[in-house]
Amino acid sequence: MSSNPPNSNNNPAAVNTGGAGGSSPTFSPLYQQIKALITQSLQSGEWKPGELIPSEVELANRFKVSQGTVRKAIDELAAENLVMRKQGKGTFVSTHHEARAHFRFLRLMPDEGVPHYPESKFIEVKRTRAPADVARLLDLKSGDAVIFVKRVQSFDGVPTIVEELWLPGLTFKGLTAERLEEYKGPMYGLFESEFGTRMIRATEKIRAVCATEGDAALLKIAVNTPLLASERVSFTYGDKAVELRRGLYLTERHHYHNELN
Amino acid sequence: MSSNPPNSNNNPAAVNTGGAGGSSPTFSPLYQQIKALITQSLQSGEWKPGELIPSEVELANRFKVSQGTVRKAIDELAAENLVMRKQGKGTFVSTHHEARAHFRFLRLMPDEGVPHYPESKFIEVKRTRAPADVARLLDLKSGDAVIFVKRVQSFDGVPTIVEELWLPGLTFKGLTAERLEEYKGPMYGLFESEFGTRMIRATEKIRAVCATEGDAALLKIAVNTPLLASERVSFTYGDKAVELRRGLYLTERHHYHNELN
DNA sequence: GAGTGGTCTAGACCACTCC
DNA sequence: GAGTGGTCTAGACCACTCC
Structure with missing residues (x-):
């Protein structure tokens, strides 16, 4: 054996010059670059929701980096819920078609009993033009095509949520009342499977309001009953806003649950 | 040089038998054990909020493990906001005495303008006995001593929050209206400095309610104005509940902000 | 037994801070 | 220049899954 140190770092594929790290002004660690490459493959659909992605060893070979660097990239993707690791099996692309995912965005919990998913009744589905406020939140131009x-939604037959959704017409071309009605399960599952658009994070603003006559009729409650009003903007890859959802929640037998860490 | 492999794992201090890993029924990884040891030192006050903890190399020497194992333990502690890493300086015990920490538990944001911390006016501070519901949430016995x-709280002079807090009498012995009033900044800072109790996480249940006459008078609003009602239980080390906080938030010019990931 | 992710080590070098 | 956390590598062995 020669006296070469066993750990000399001479990765030929590192994008930054130099060894581990580098010192260009736009320096980003190698694992971040690998993470971006994996994210691209997720976004492009090279690996689809629910599917197995290549093993860490395979990805390390493909990208000409060590397994540890791939691990660190995948660690972050798993923390962001883009992939799920299963020891002994592999790493899977996350999907909204799983019990686990159903309550990631639905934070309304029953005061008593086990959380379960509500049944939907659609009141209206139409193509229209984006009002100014909707356009602003979805990063569209006022008047652009949107789907409304x-x-x-009811839990055990009790109407509890009234929701209005605004979706970019281009992304969700072909979405109809029929497709929504025949689809069982969370809408984000439908969006993922039928429109190739996966919601990966959202921001929410919550207020208290009084039920209007229209809301009261739909929820079968008295006018002026206090309701939680949520305005949610959901984002897909690249921080692109792809849904505005305004919901009114009846909190007589349910509450909005949050964990502060 | 002998032909010893350079990476043979023979850590003398590993608690589990065998090398990396182990196979006892109560197996926990080495880094989790190190994390528990560090957490104990945080809890016992060996390193106080705001202080520097020993460097990774020092901790690795102390615990007779590699720096990588210490890193993984500290990574998790940092993710849980128990410590903060600062490159080039070291790792610090987190504290509620920082701008950064102030909005970790206060999620009410102004619709316009920059978030800032509200001014407090204390209405009542008294020692009393825990009602049954309070006792249950704080893991006390009904009738145990509590502080109420x-x-x-007002933003720019506008009353916006009415809060009722219940604190275990034993933990917060000596808390008086005077100490609360003279203290500037978030209450969790006071609890941390004066009572050695650091809040590290909380769960929150949110509902919409109508302002009662009492609430309306305090917030200078009309009776029946819709308000957000939050019930928060805060925990310190060891998942011990140490505060019940019931708040009413006026959401005319503010909203509860949440990020869904 | 082969393949996967999970843990652990040792060592090199980097970015950043403080002096 | 010394000390800190941050990145990266190579390699060993483990827990777990599937056959």
Whole structure:
């Protein structure tokens, strides 16, 4: 054996010059670059929701980096819920078609009993033009084509949520009341499977309001009943806003649950 | 040089038998054990909020493990906001005495303008006995000594929050209206400095309610104005509940902000 | 037994801070 | 220049899954 140190770092594929790290002004660690490459493959659909992605060893070979660097990239993707690791099996692309995912965005919990998913009744589905406020939140131009959906959701037959959704017309071309009605399970599952658009994070603003006559009729409650009003903007890859959802929640037998860490 | 492999794992201090890993029924990885040891030192006050903890190399020497194992333990502690890493300086015990920490538990944001911390006016501070519901949430016995605090918080002079706090009497012995009033900044900072109790996480249940006459008078609003009602239980080390906080938020010019990931 | 992710080590070099 | 956390590598062995 020669006296070469066993750990000399001479990765031929490192994008930054130099060994581990580098010192260009736009320096980003190698694992971040690998993470970006994996994210691209997720976004492009090279690996689809629910599918197995290549093993860490395979990805390390493909990108000409060590397994440890791939691990660190995948660690972050797993923390962001883009992939799920399963020891002994592999790493899977996350999907909204799983019990686990159903309550990631639905934070309304029953005061008593086990959380379960509500039934939907669609009130209205139409193509229209984006009002100014909707356009602003979805990063569209005022008047751009959008799809408007209004529905009521019930838990055990009790109407509890009234929601209005605004979706970019281009992304969700072909979305109809029929497709929404025949689809069982969370809408984000439908969006993922049928429109190739995966929601990966959202921001929410919550207020208290009084039920209007229209809301009261849909929820079968008295006018002026206090309701939680949520305005949610959901984002897909590249921080692109792809849904505005305004919901009214009846909190007589449910509450909005949050964990502060 | 002998032909010893350079990476044979023979850590003399590993608690589990065998090398990396182990196979006892109660197996926990080495880094989790190190994390528990560090957490103990945080809890016992060996390193106090705001202070520098020993460097990774020092901790690795102390615990007779590699720096990588210490890193993984500290990574998790940093993710849980128990410590903060600062490159080039070291790792610091987190503290509620920092701008950064102030909005970790206060999620009410102004619709316009920059978030800032509200001013408090204390309405009532008294020692009393825990009602059954409070006792249950704080893991006390009904009738145990508790401290009750009621206050109104204002943003730019506009009353916006009415809060009632219930604190275990034993933990917060000596808390008086005077100490609360003379203290500037978030209450969790006071609890941390004066009572050695650091809040590290909380769960929150949110509902919409109508302002009662009492609430309306304190917030200078009309009776029946819709308000957000938050019930928060805060925990310190060891998942011990140490505060019940019931708040009413006026959401005319503010909203509860949440990020869904 | 082969393949996967999970843990652990040792060592090199980097970015950053403080002096 | 010394000390800190941050990145990267190579390699060993483990827990777990599937056959």
